[in-house]
Amino acid sequence: MTTVTNSEIRIDVSRCLAKTVGADHGIAPEELKAIAPRVRDAHASLRKQRAKKVYGFYDLYKNDTVFKDIKKRAAKFLDKGIENVVVLGIGGSALGTTALLTALKPPYYNLLSREERHGAPRLFVMDNIDPVTFQSMMRICPPEKTLFNVISKSGDTAETVTQLLIVIDALKKRLGAARLKDHLVATTNPVGAPKASLLRPVAELYGLDIFEVPLNVGGRFSVFSPVGMFPAAMLGMNLDALRAGCEAMDKRCGVADVKSNPAYLRAAIHYLANTKKGKCMAVMMPYSDALRDVADWYRQMWAESLGKRMSLDGKEVFVGQTPIKSLGATDQHSQVQLYREGPNDKLLTLIEVGAFDVTLKIPRVPDVLKAVPQFAYLNGHSMNSLMAAELLGTMNALKLSTRPVILITLPKITSSTVAQLMYMLEVETAMAGRLYNVNAFDQPGVEDGKNIARALLAEK
Amino acid sequence: MTTVTNSEIRIDVSRCLAKTVGADHGIAPEELKAIAPRVRDAHASLRKQRAKKVYGFYDLYKNDTVFKDIKKRAAKFLDKGIENVVVLGIGGSALGTTALLTALKPPYYNLLSREERHGAPRLFVMDNIDPVTFQSMMRICPPEKTLFNVISKSGDTAETVTQLLIVIDALKKRLGAARLKDHLVATTNPVGAPKASLLRPVAELYGLDIFEVPLNVGGRFSVFSPVGMFPAAMLGMNLDALRAGCEAMDKRCGVADVKSNPAYLRAAIHYLANTKKGKCMAVMMPYSDALRDVADWYRQMWAESLGKRMSLDGKEVFVGQTPIKSLGATDQHSQVQLYREGPNDKLLTLIEVGAFDVTLKIPRVPDVLKAVPQFAYLNGHSMNSLMAAELLGTMNALKLSTRPVILITLPKITSSTVAQLMYMLEVETAMAGRLYNVNAFDQPGVEDGKNIARALLAEK
Numbered sequence: 041m042t043t044v045t046n047s048e049i050r051i052d053v054s055r056c057l058a059k060t061v062g063a064d065h066g067i068a069p070e071e072l073k074a075i076a077p078r079v080r081d082a083h084a085s086l087r088k089q090r091a092k093k094v095y096g097f098y099d100l101y102k103n104d105t106v107f108k109d110i111k112k113r114a115a116k117f118l119d120k121g122i123e124n125v126v127v128l129g130i131g132g133s134a135l136g137t138t139a140l141l142t143a144l145k146p147p148y149y150n151l152l153s154r155e156e157r158h159g160a161p162r163l164f165v166m167d168n169i170d171p172v173t174f175q176s177m178m179r180i181c182p183p184e185k186t187l188f189n190v191i192s193k194s195g196d197t198a199e200t201v202t203q204l205l206i207v208i209d210a211l212k213k214r215l216g217a218a219r220l221k222d223h224l225v226a227t228t229n230p231v232g233a234p235k236a237s238l239l240r241p242v243a244e245l246y247g248l249d250i251f252e253v254p255l256n257v258g259g260r261f262s263v264f265s266p267v268g269m270f271p272a273a274m275l276g277m278n279l280d281a282l283r284a285g286c287e288a289m290d291k292r293c294g295v296a297d298v299k300s301n302p303a304y305l306r307a308a309i310h311y312l313a314n315t316k317k318g319k320c321m322a323v324m325m326p327y328s329d330a331l332r333d334v335a336d337w338y339r340q341m342w343a344e345s346l347g348k349r350m351s352l353d354g355k356e357v358f359v360g361q362t363p364i365k366s367l368g369a370t371d372q373h374s375q376v377q378l379y380r381e382g383p384n385d386k387l388l389t390l391i392e393v394g395a396f397d398v399t400l401k402i403p404r405v406p407d408v409l410k411a412v413p414q415f416a417y418l419n420g421h422s423m424n425s426l427m428a429a430e431l432l433g434t435m436n437a438l439k440l441s442t443r444p445v446i447l448i449t450l451p452k453i454t455s456s457t458v459a460q461l462m463y464m465l466e467v468e469t470a471m472a473g474r475l476y477n478v479n480a481f482d483q484p485g486v487e488d489g490k491n492i493a494r495a496l497l498a499e500k
Numbered sequence: 501m502t503t504v505t506n507s508e509i510r511i512d513v514s515r516c517l518a519k520t521v522g523a524d525h526g527i528a529p530e531e532l533k534a535i536a537p538r539v540r541d542a543h544a545s546l547r548k549q550r551a552k553k554v555y556g557f558y559d560l561y562k563n564d565t566v567f568k569d570i571k572k573r574a575a576k577f578l579d580k581g582i583e584n585v586v587v588l589g590i591g592g593s594a595l596g597t598t599a600l601l602t603a604l605k606p607p608y609y610n611l612l613s614r615e616e617r618h619g620a621p622r623l624f625v626m627d628n629i630d631p632v633t634f635q636s637m638m639r640i641c642p643p644e645k646t647l648f649n650v651i652s653k654s655g656d657t658a659e660t661v662t663q664l665l666i667v668i669d670a671l672k673k674r675l676g677a678a679r680l681k682d683h684l685v686a687t688t689n690p691v692g693a694p695k696a697s698l699l700r701p702v703a704e705l706y707g708l709d710i711f712e713v714p715l716n717v718g719g720r721f722s723v724f725s726p727v728g729m730f731p732a733a734m735l736g737m738n739l740d741a742l743r744a745g746c747e748a749m750d751k752r753c754g755v756a757d758v759k760s761n762p763a764y765l766r767a768a769i770h771y772l773a774n775t776k777k778g779k780c781m782a783v784m785m786p787y788s789d790a791l792r793d794v795a796d797w798y799r800q801m802w803a804e805s806l807g808k809r810m811s812l813d814g815k816e817v818f819v820g821q822t823p824i825k826s827l828g829a830t831d832q833h834s835q836v837q838l839y840r841e842g843p844n845d846k847l848l849t850l851i852e853v854g855a856f857d858v859t860l861k862i863p864r865v866p867d868v869l870k871a872v873p874q875f876a877y878l879n880g881h882s883m884n885s886l887m888a889a890e891l892l893g894t895m896n897a898l899k900l901s902t903r904p905v906i907l908i909t910l911p912k913i914t915s916s917t918v919a920q921l922m923y924m925l926e927v928e929t930a931m932a933g934r935l936y937n938v939n940a941f942d943q944p945g946v947e948d949g950k951n952i953a954r955a956l957l958a959e960k
Contacts, residue, residue, distance in 0.1 A: 151611065170789040489897035
């Protein structure tokens with residue numbers, strides 16, 4: 041592996057190798073060697089498609105014009121005293137924004153005062169159509185203080201359109217049609233899409249700001265487009281640091297060698313673990329509350345990109361590894377019993393944070409210690425060192441049970457390291473698609489359900 | 501199936517039967533018939549253990565004395581002006597309370613004003629040792645307005661003890677040791693436990709109120725003990741309605757016949773699907789934000805109870821189905837692609853809510869409709885009917901792909917129906933343990949990790 045600096049994330053695959061967990065469950069050097077040429081070829085092909093602008097997600101971070109525009113327009117709305125940002129969107133329109141919020145804003149963010157939020161608005165991501173939740177949000181977010189960001193590439197997503205109609209109706213009644221443009225913006229496909237976006241005529245009707253998702257970027261790969269970046273800008277996130285994180289990881293992912301490229305190494309190990317070692321599940325378990333929704337974002341990425349019936353050469357294959365979001369240390373008291381003693385059918389990724397932003401010393405409370413001397417082992421420690429010990433304890437226990445584990449370390453949680461992680465997972469998914477020989481960029485399996493639902497509504 | 505009333509939950513297994521999804525993926529009548537005698541025997545044995553008070557969870561709801569005491573003491577603290585309840589606990593000490601909060605309190609509960617909360621306190625469940633989160637909670641919850649409820653059966657849980665020491669130190673510094681008892685209560689094992697609880701001497705030191713978890717009730721089966729019921733009482737939940745829900749389901753679960761007992765039917769189908777049809781995952785996907793954390797609570801129940809290396813007769817078996825929490829309609833845009841087109845390795849439970857507490861009509865917005873006539877199919881519908889159509893659409897799409905599905909219907913989300921659901925899942929888990937021939941009530945696999953973590957801390 042190439043050397044990484046102190047501000048870069050590290051990937052340690054030693055605990056998922058045959059020498060650590062045995063050849064039945066771990067990857068042998070010759071298996072990695074055997075797959076290296078396929079990775080090399082896939083790299084060349086992906087690079088070619090990137091250069092031809094077939095896959096747009098790789099280069100989103102580079103677009104100065106778009107980022108400048110996002111910042112400028114965010115400033116315009118913030119000047120108008122917006123106190124709540126509400127994203128109307130589902131799936132790829134929501135998960136990246138939620139991941140960034142949880143990772144980079146303080147816990148209980150919406151409960152903080154405006155000062156504690158450094159003047160930034162609260163954020164609500166409406167990624168469902170539960171009427172109880174939606175009505176509560178509408179009560180909590182008065183229209184005159186709220187900016188709604190409706191996000192749908194096609195403008196045709198029933199859930200999102202339903203939310204939008206309710207919001208437009210409320211805004212018109214409360215503020216009048218002329219003021220809609222101060223409280224609603226749309227993020228959607230550009231003009232010239234093969235199927236024109238249905239959000240565009242709505243935006244034009246009311247003179248709304250429109251942000252564009254490039255046609256060559258799919259929903260689940262769109263976090264570094266305006267889909268994720270405009271809400272991030274509204275919340276005062278450091279877009280430049282996010283871009284720098286993408287850039288740093290893009291550089292590391294520029295090499296074709298499976299052992300030197302962290303994304304390809306993870307892709308190859310996941311593919312081999314799934315197809316050769318029976319690991320039908322990929323667990324992502326960050327030991328950090330902040331990263332829990334990155335695991336949820338990854339869950340869409342991995343499931344929707346790789347869960348495919350047909351291979352690229354038209355064979356029925358029914359492939360795909362099931363991603364599972366988990367949380368350390370919490371799930372040690374919920375899932376680790378199964379992870380250790382159940383079937384050996386999972387490849388786990390534990391995510392470690394080198395240094396948290398807060399250190400909480402465990403205080404020495406003399407009268408408690410006198411009453412319960414058994415607590416003495418905690419003396420002189422911090423909640424931080426307990427978290428680190430729990431991670432190491434679980435990792436070693438998993439090793440005792442020959443369960444393969446990849447460890448990812450973020451030196452700290454920063455805009456850069458979170459962007460590095462997310463960018464790596466995107467590149468990894470693209471490579472994994474090639475190894476599985478499926479199209480990682482479509483989702484044919486969700487169409488039937490949509491059509492049935494629509495037909496049911498039309499019937500009535 | 502016996503007739504159920506309008507206020508009872510319904511279980512429909514027709515979509516996981518061989519006649520619907522084929523014999524490779526669905527359960528055939530003869531398979532259910534063949535397992536019926538095992539279920540009958542297990543029922544007799546479980547009943548006997550219940551009568552002998554080996555398994556205590558079944559009868560928690562019946563204990564008038566305990567419930568009366570919980571209400572009385574909750575009233576005492578509420579009279580003192582408590583505005584925040586903070587649970588310090590992990591795993592079974594936290595998941596049930598979180599499930600009840602999300603299910604039975606309004607969305608964004610902690611953001612509501614005191615009036616909107618009907619005077620009830622906010623609730624924070626601290627189920628991790630992330631120092632950033634814990635510090636934020638301590639800032640948001642001033643000690644003088646907060647009641648901390650530390651929950652650990654053994655009093656020996658490192659995560660919980662760490663939280664407790666930080667809280668005691670803060671309370672003593674801010675309010676003095678004498679006032680600790682107004683802001684801290686303990687829930688733990690009773691006197692006479694084989695291993696005495698370490699929380700008890702702490703509670704005695706400061707004269708704290710103590711709630712007891714019966715020795716014959718394990719953490720993950722403890723939601724209807726003071727573990728879940730004291731926080732519920734503090735939040736003004738209707739304990740009697742919860743108890744009535746348990747009672748109604750207990751009655752339905754009193755029959756030995758696999759086809760008539762909803763818990764046994766689900767247990768048998770899950771067991772058969774796992775062991776005969778390769779369904780190594782059990783997805784729980786409620787179409788309701790309110791039920792999302794019931795799915796998380798179930799995840800511990802199913803994983804920790806059934807994920808076992810050793811069978812009851814001492815054979816190494818490595819059994820257990822991996823539970824997965826999902827959410828409809830949200831995850832249609834994240835996981836359904838995999839659920840339909842990936843390997844057919846899952847048994848899904850979709851949960852439907854017959855009637856939400858809120859109806860949100862989709863407004864007819866004439867100028868939008870004129871600009872985008874394609875939206876006309878939503879006319880006259882509500883967000884509610886869209887949710888229902890999405891569920892049905894997904895269920896039918898899953899059937900097209902021969903994926904087995906169980907449908908659970910809650911006529912409405914009430915204290916009773918939620919308790920029915922949770923009680924059924926407990927009984928189901930106990931039965932599933934018998935079918936897998938494992939001890940559903942221990943968790944030997946989490947000990948090594950704990951011991952390694954503790955040794956690491958002691959070393960330093």
